[in-house]
Amino acid sequence: MKKPRRSMLFIPGSNAAMLSTAFVYRPDSIMFDLEDAVALREKDSARLLVYHALQFQGYRGMETVVRINPLDTPFGLKDLDAAVRGGAAIIRLPKTDCAADVLRLEAEVDRIERECGREQGSTRLMAAIESASGVVNALAIATSSPRMDSIALAGFDYVVDMQTQRGDGIELFYARCSVLHAARFAKIDAFDVVFSDVNDDEGFLKEVALIKRLGFNGKSLINPRQIDLLHNAFAPTQDELHRAERIVEAAEKAEREGLGVVSLNGKMVDAPVVANAHRILELAKTSYSQN
Amino acid sequence: MEITKEAICGTLESNDLLVKVAPRDELEVVISSAVMRQFGARIREVVEETLRKMEVSHGQIMIEDKGGLDCTIRARVQGAVLRGSECGELDWRVL
Numbered sequence: 585m586k587k588p589r590r591s592m593l594f595i596p597g598s599n600a601a602m603l604s605t606a607f608v609y610r611p612d613s614i615m616f617d618l619e620d621a622v623a624l625r626e627k628d629s630a631r632l633l634v635y636h637a638l639q640f641q642g643y644r645g646m647e648t649v650v651r652i653n654p655l656d657t658p659f660g661l662k663d664l665d666a667a668v669r670g671g672a673a674i675i676r677l678p679k680t681d682c683a684a685d686v687l688r689l690e691a692e693v694d695r696i697e698r699e700c701g702r703e704q705g706s707t708r709l710m711a712a713i714e715s716a717s718g719v720v721n722a723l724a725i726a727t728s729s730p731r732m733d734s735i736a737l738a739g740f741d742y743v744v745d746m747q748t749q750r751g752d753g754i755e756l757f758y759a760r761c762s763v764l765h766a767a768r769f770a771k772i773d774a775f776d777v778v779f780s781d782v783n784d785d786e787g788f789l790k791e792v793a794l795i796k797r798l799g800f801n802g803k804s805l806i807n808p809r810q811i812d813l814l815h816n817a818f819a820p821t822q823d824e825l826h827r828a829e830r831i832v833e834a835a836e837k838a839e840r841e842g843l844g845v846v847s848l849n850g851k852m853v854d855a856p857v858v859a860n861a862h863r864i865l866e867l868a869k870t871s872y873s874q875n
Numbered sequence: 876m877e878i879t880k881e882a883i884c885g886t887l888e889s890n891d892l893l894v895k896v897a898p899r900d901e902l903e904v905v906i907s908s909a910v911m912r913q914f915g916a917r918i919r920e921v922v923e924e925t926l927r928k929m930e931v932s933h934g935q936i937m938i939e940d941k942g943g944l945d946c947t948i949r950a951r952v953q954g955a956v957l958r959g960s961e962c963g964e965l966d967w968r969v970l
Contacts, residue, residue, distance in 0.1 A: 629884050632954050
């Protein structure tokens with residue numbers, strides 16, 4: 585079963601100190617940002633820093649993501665070259681409005697993998713949805729390529745496009761549900777927006793509780809101190825864990841005995857419930873091995 | 876790769892380094908570092924290896940290091956050389 589991914593920590597690609605040390609925070613995924621966090625005059629140097637950081641031994645064994653600039657900017661293709669050749673596991677494409685955006689990215693990744701001898705198909709893609717168009721096309725985007733790994737909602741540009749502003753979350757309700765349904769249909773992961781007020785733990789945890797209940801895999805983060813808060817909030821409770829263990833034990837017993845139907849306490853347990861129990865056990869394993 | 880103009884890359888923040896390059900008839904590498912005694916030889920090795928791969932045989936390379944890792948040193952030297960040369964495109968095979 586795939587390792588749970590709850591936290592995706594943004595690191596500015598131009599910040600050498602953060603690139604040199606961020607691995608110590610052990611987020612589930614680390615995202616080197618070449619887009620909004622990098623000033624125009626440092627795009628070239630950030631690209632080189634990220635290329636080399638991807639090969640730094642501190643990040644071995646960690647899932648690395650690179651957020652490139654959009655491909656219609658002078659920086660996008662150069663960023664992609666650096667990220668794919670550097671060995672990034674995932675490319676995050678900002679401002680994904682339609683499936684054609686992913687297909688163009690896929691074609692370029694194919695080409696670069698061929699040129700540098702990287703295993704074909706080994707670079708996965710994450711689409712960041714930041715507009716009404718992206719939300720409306722979320723399903724087409726999520727199912728556009730076998731390389732698609734995940735879909736992420738980016739709140740700031742989206743609320744501007746919707747002519748509103750960040751508030752209690754109601755402004756993101758439709759977008760969250762839309763990208764989440766697209767991700768679940770495509771069987772890929774879904775990440776929620778960043779929570780920008782790093783001093784508001786209460787507000788952060790309230791938002792985390794909401795997106796966990798909706799079904800998101802995790803959240804993009806901008807500050808390392810949000811990692812433990814997020815991981816703790818996503819950890820299964822003792823009750824959830826015990827119930828999942830009982831369900832899995834019942835499923836294993838049924839399999840041993842050659843029974844087609846799993847039952848627990850006299851009630852039939854459906855296959856999706858068994859699958860969900862496995863997911864909870866995996867989440868517990870990840871959560872409690874880190875804490 | 877030929878250094879044809881003065882250029883600068885990096886910062887003087889902790890874990891980083893500032894690299895200045897300028898055209899010269901010979902290759903001159905000057906390094907100062909907060910950790911010179913412990914890592915001076917290694918810093919020079921990384922800088923010279925990076926310059927060799929980029930085929931830089933002329934120019935003044937001034938480095939002020941504030942504890943950059945090897946990967947940061949490579950990136951900053953490459954950044955300064957690329958900015959100081961007329962070469963617009965990167966040859967990733969040499970990086």
